[in-house]
Amino acid sequence: MDTMKKHALQVAKEITVKFIEIGRISPSNFPEFFSSIYNEVLTTISTDSACETDTDTTTND
Numbered sequence: 001m002d003t004m005k006k007h008a009l010q011v012a013k014e015i016t017v018k019f020i021e022i023g024r025i026s027p028s029n030f031p032e033f034f035s036s037i038y039n040e041v042l043t044t045i046s047t048d049s050a051c052e053t054d055t056d057t058t059t060n061d
Contacts, residue, residue: 005042008041012034012037016033
């Protein structure tokens with residue numbers, strides 16, 4: 001598993017735990033929500049990373 005996926009997994013876990021703590025998600029329906037949260041976090045990280053890469057490679061002459 002690459003670093004980006006590990007970070008996305010950690011963030012998704014933290015978000016899901018917070019939702020369980022405040023009662024938005026119950027432990028019984030955790031699997032139903034976790035994959036969508038993980039996929040959204042991974043997509044966001046990937047998109048942001050691609051934007052940073054594009055910005056980093058452009059140079060001003």
